[in-house]
Amino acid sequence: MRLNKYIAQAGLASRRKADELTANGNVKINGLVVKEMGYDVQEGDVVEVNGRRIDKIEKKSVYVMLNKPLGFITSSADEKGRPTVQDLVADVDARLFPVGRLDYNTTGLLIMTNDGDTAYRITHPKHHVYKTYRARVAGVLSAAKVARLEKGVDIGGFVTAPAHVKVLKQGERSAIVEIQIYEGKNRQVRKMFAAVGNKVQELDRVAIGELYLGRLMIGHYRKLTPKEIEYLKNV
Structure with a gap:
């Protein structure tokens, strides 16, 4: 089994984060640091991540939906001392990591889990799992601009995939817009509108x-239902 998948199935990190840990020298196999991200874990291998042996971990998959407030970062720790989404799920009896990201000034639905395979399915663009955002943007969002967003725009060396865009309300100075994308580049929605x-x-x-935030209060979380978990495992 590929190393990043092995780490993800143990619930220690997503596949992407597992690759970062490996590249940074935080992963050992049979006592030796391994930086080969394509390494295939063999039967009998002892894998350690930050000194923690995976073969001693008893994993129980946990899935929660969090309504992220402003001013929190989607990280396990922050060198600037800012609050993280981990603080909001500290009472959960599992080490959870965020599926994808929401930036410091973005609020809303964030899935957190220790199931790396499911996290991979949700975030990888090849699975086309759309994320729906509601934005207030400055100025007038014309039909021509909507067409550009829906076709794909250059956000700095990367042309976005087609999006679904709907203007919900156009005022004199700003517009309320709903946008759906299935990619997850850093600050992508903000960059798309800026473009x-x-x-x-x-x-x-x-x-x-198909998972909606609904009436979940800001800063609160709830565990996903069996039906919701089954949906995410099969997207």
């Missing part, structure tokens, strides 16, 4: 695939 000349003033993620 057509509309600065994002507020941004909230309201859905991931």
